[in-house]
Amino acid sequence: MAEDVDGPRDLIKLTHERLSSDAVSSSVTCPSCGAISLFIGTTRDNFEEKKVVQLEYEAYVPMAELEMKKICTSIRTKWPSVRHICIQHRLGVVPVTEASVIVGISSPHRVDSLEAVRFCIDTLKATVPIWKKEVYETEDPVWKQNKECLWSSGGKK
Template sequence: MGWKGSGAPRGDARAPHYDVAVSLQPPSTDDWVALTESPLGIEAAGDWVAMPGCGAVVIFSGLVRDHAEGTDGVTHIEYEAWAEQIEPRLATIVAEARHRWPEIGRMVLWHRHGRVALSESSVVVAVSTPHRASAFEAAQFGIDTLKATVPIWKKEFSADGSQWARSSQHIVEAEQSRASSGQVS
């Protein structure tokens, strides 16, 4: 199914079915936030945000790549998250985006946790608006704010072992602090 013209009208509580993942069921609202171990369906995100009053859909998908800062040969990433905090924080980001761009039709913020293989999507941001400029701006705001404020950490694995990504420094410091105080993980 392509996303062109397939969105339900705004406010329509009937959500189309997608083979995304059992844990990713479309909501009855115009905001869809989720943390899941299941693969993320980029096409499903585009299908869901598309709606008749919106002429622009912007989708950002962050993929696992084969290298990271200081590491070649990345084989996969494992994401850890403070699960209870994720969806409320994602919802806060969407609410702020809607405040800044009231013309947003629908918005998706999804993030994976657990093991994510090379070239798989680890994060999806999708936004529909009547015109492209606000869709691009809202999508960039969504991913930038998610990365800066949501407690999700990634550990990069390669043939040489594993290491926390630089953006996960505070979790490394917390582990070192626990170890030095004798606390067990």
């Protein structure tokens, strides 16, 4: 269990290493919270009837980390009871079934942590400069942008 002596924590990580939901859950666990909500985004094996074999992620790390910190600040404004926030995103190759992104948020009660996790992943996809390439079994790979992405569409959804 994570210690809770230093107050609320915002933990942000961009890594080429495999992500662990147990590690994220542990990092947001604290005695004052009865709710830990997690979102785990994984690589699926298909897109529009094409067989996906893996995803590849790239990021402009300094800007991505800054945007992730802004998300944490927004969460704390909207849900002041949120205790700990952990956002981890994988870079490089992510095989089918492995996690690309994990968000963990703790709060005293479930409503705040659940709502904050949804806000976090939706905002991350809309604002953080992380690019995804889908690699298919029988077709050329394709770089994708999130449909929610504000920075690539001039702020228009």
